[in-house]
Amino acid sequence: MKLHSLMLAAGLAATASMGMAEKIKVGMITTLSGGGAGLGIDVRDGFLLAVKGNDDIELVIEDDQRKPEIAVQLADKMIQSEKVDVMTGIIWSNLAMAVVPAATAQGKFYVSPNAGPSALAGKGCHPNYFNVAWQNDAYHEAAGKWASENGVGKVVVMAPNYPAGKDAITGFKRFFTGEIADEVYTKLGQQDYAAEIAQIRASGADMVYYFLPGGMGISFMKQYAGSGADVQVMGPAFSFDQGILGAIGDAALGVKNTAHWSKDLDVPGNADFVAAFQAEYGRLPSVYAAQGFDTGLLLASAAAKADVADADAFRAALKEADFQSVRGEFSFGANNHPVQTIYVREVVKEGDVVTNKLLGAAAENHSDAYAADCKM
Amino acid sequence: MSTLLLIEQVLNGLQFGVMLFLMAAGLTLIFGVMGLINLAHGSLYMVGAFAAAATAAATGSFVLALVAALIAAAAAGAIVELTVIRRLYDRDHLDQVLATFALILVFSEGTRWIFGSFPLYLDVPAALAGPVTLPGGIEYPAYRLLIIGMGLAVAAGLFLLISRTRIGIQIRAGEADREMIGALGVDISKLYTLVFALGAALAGLAGALVGAIQSVQVGMGEPVLILAFVVIVIGGIGSIKGAFVGALLVGLTDTLGGVLLPEFFALFTEASSAKLIGASVASMAIYILMAGVLIFKPTGLFGGQT
Missing domain, CATH: 3.40.50.2300 (Response regulator)
Structure with missing residues (x-):
């Protein structure tokens, strides 16, 4: 080792x-x-x-x-x-x-x-x-902004119950003007989301925004696709990046996600x-x-x-x-910290490879909410 | 919360419970018969999931993938028993914990060596991909029903194996008195390898079944291992019946706790912090359950005297 x-x-x-x-x-x-x-x-x-x-x-x-x-x-x-x-x-x-x-x-x-x-x-x-x-909040803030500007009314937000998860939900809410139908905190490292998916289906929301990095996101997305739920899904790129799209497969197709970069x-x-x-x-x-x-x-x-x-x-x-x-x-x-544009991408299939396609900018020249506290 | 949603959540808890049972059954058998604490049980779960993912990718058949998972995990279990575990039966538990922890590291890095660091793809078979409508209008994923069905079938099979067959008699005798059954002419080392391989195969099956709806990645076994230990402590160490009841209790407590506790706290405080408090208490629920059981039954629900 x-x-x-x-x-x-x-x-x-x-x-x-x-x-x-x-x-x-x-x-x-x-x-x-x-x-x-x-x-x-x-x-x-x-x-x-x-x-x-x-x-x-x-x-x-x-x-x-x-x-x-x-x-x-x-x-x-x-x-x-x-x-x-x-x-x-x-x-x-x-x-x-x-x-x-x-x-x-x-x-x-x-x-x-x-x-x-x-x-x-x-x-x-x-x-x-x-x-x-x-800055950790950037993708979530951009997603909140994009959702508000694209007519998403009611959102369920979901993240693990730990600091970065709480930051994600705070970041999303900072720029989201619609209604938060439900906030769901999962366990960190949780692998089974049947209970949460049932809650999402029952919530009557237009969209579910989730931050579940690594294996957690893979599990959620596969289970979500198999559940018959049809609420639109959005997340930060951490949940839909190239390294994990291969493991999620077709279940991720059509999902929107925010990132500062895209291969196209x-x-x-x-x-x-x-x-x-x-x-x-x-x-x-x-x-x-x-x-x-x-x-x-x-x-x-x-x-x-x-x-x-x-x-x-x-x-x-x-x-x-x-x-x-x-x-x-x-x-x-x-x-x-960076001043940069955060984009929205959509998961598509190119040939046999599941990957991301650029849709457009979600937040241009985006900086972070903490710069004001920085004295140096 | 509507009744339908509650029933769906109970099904979810049941499914989680039977999956835990597959893990805990092997763990409790190995502890009961050989007195061995096997931390590497989670690695066998991982071996099953990786074998299933690799086979499914190569052949496209989910049934073959499950068969491969069973064989690979049983084989890995048997090899580990013959080469490493065998030397540990006479040592104390600390040595066993150290050696089987080392096995976790060997399995994890070995798997990374062969399959790389990125999670593998394993999906549910197309025929079971969607939801089915149950009586009462509940839409429930078909694959999760399959897990419940298979888990219950394996549980029934294990009960029959242990109560009705010659092997079962030897296993029960091994739990009661290890030296004596050796003296009575049972080939004890063969029995040990067999029990270990059986436990490993169950873990591998759990890994393959669950890998299709979760992620197949290095280190996937350890979180489940911890829960499996909670299950066998609640159920009573060495008892298959205890593992079954304990697994269902843990599955239902964990699932329903996560759903109901935030609602419960919302009766007292405002919604956002109720969700946070509820989620925090829910993640403790199974450990509170374990502590509660241990207060009233220190050897677990179905445990004998220690």
């Missing part, structure tokens, strides 16, 4: 023409085994693709097994003995809360490729903490990214892969501009976000 893969992300390809660029050492702690490993693997693979052939970046990768205590040990090791300059990779908000504040307090940069807990966007924000993905998004570089990822790994990229890829591009752009030993210059170079994100326009807000 002690996966320790130390890899030089670069070959001995020709040195970059700009002689000023210094090497930066990046420590990636992500989930590569246990439940939810698919997300970490996608982030890692996207990142590796972005920095392939770039010898400014030296990468150390470790597996946190989705356990906060292991993530903390690995972070200590990376900071004290590996002496990394920048850390990245954490998928889960509870792990991020255990690692990020300590890392930034010790003067390290942390660039989040996934987790965006509200605490780190608001009061706990830090000049050395950058989030390249989204028509922006420069995106088609190349999708093709390169497929060629390299033999599968379609997910939003997590796109986030890992953008994280790699961001670090490469900052490394080309500034020496990491000069923290102020490197911070400024990160904040500029001078790279072509595969999501299109991207910039950092005052709290170093």
Whole structure:
């Protein structure tokens, strides 16, 4: 289990023409085994693709097994003995809360490729903490906005009874103007939703919005399709992403979901990214892969501009976000969280593959609700 | 809440209960006959689900998938018994827990090695995909009715096996006095392998049946394992009858608690926080049930003296 893969992300390809660029050492702690490993693997693979052939970046990768205590040990090791300059990779908000504040307090940069807990966007924000993905509420807020603007009157909202689940429901309600028919809190890790599905059917709602990450969403969607319920379904991309659509199958067809990226998004570089990822790994990229890829591009752009030993210059170079994100326009807000457009996608079948098709923007230039609390 | 909805929820609780029974039956048999705490029972459940998903993908037949799940889990159980578990019978429970926990890690990483980190696809057979209308106008998924039916059939089969057959007599004798049946000329090591494989096959069947409506992924067995332990503690360790009653009690308590408790708290507080409190109490309900049973019957509902 002690996966320790130390890899030089670069070959001995020709040195970059700009002689000023210094090497930066990046420590990636992500989930590569246990439940939810698919997300970490996608982030890692996207990142590796972005920095392939770039010898400014030296990468150390470790597996946190989705356990906060292991993530903390690995972070200590990376900071004290590996002496990394920048850390990245954490998928889960509870792990991020255990690692990020300590890392930034010790003067390290942390660039989040996934987790965006509200605490780190608001009061706990830090000049050395950058989030390249989204604040946790973003997909839910965009979904609430889309539902209000598309004539959805009554909604059942459902999420697991834990902090990110409560945030999801709060986020959805923040922009939803219709009526909440019912709020359903499930157990975290619940696999059987027969009771909830019966409640949804009896509620008379127009739509059910649910946030059930990973295996929970797979179970719910398969059972929902078999129940004969016909209430429209919507969720964040976490429940309908490439990694899990294969396991849900046709049961997900027609479902709307919100994301900041889609593989058919028509922006420069995106088609190349999708093709390169497929060629390299033999599968379609997910939003997590796109986030890992953008994280790699961001670090490469900052490394080309500034020496990491000069923290102020490197911070400024990160904040500029001078790279072509595969999501299109991207910039950092005052709290170093993204200002970006969140889209609505629909699950369709292309040939034999169940995947997402872009429908349109749900919330343009969307930032988060916590920036006002951030003093830095 | 309407009566129809309540009946539907009772069916849901029943279905959850019989699924738990398939898991708990093997666990309680193995504990009863061999005195072994097998934490890796959840891994055998996972083996069944993965074998079913792989077979269904290759052949497209759900029946073959179920057969494959039974065979794969029984084979995995027998191999594990012969190579590892056999050495643990004379050790104390702590050694058994450590060794079978190690087996969980081996099974999880081995499965990831073979099948990768992403969940596999396994769907219910097309003939059972939709709902059926029950008397009284309840629409209920056909596949869940199948689970209830199969669970009850397996329960009946197990009762007959244990009460009417020679193997059953040996199993019961093994529960009563392990040394004595060895002395009476029963090949005890063969009996142990057989019981272990039987328990594993039941877990594999549960994994395959449930995998079709839930997700087939690494680590899927452990949450169910915990519930199965609750079931056998409530029912009385070693008792098949106890496992059956305990499983139905846990299934019904969990399902109905999740539905009724939020409604109950809504009588006292405003809706949004009632949902939160209700959901929180509901997730404790089965453990409260277990504690309650243990207060009045410390060896469980059908447990003998320890």
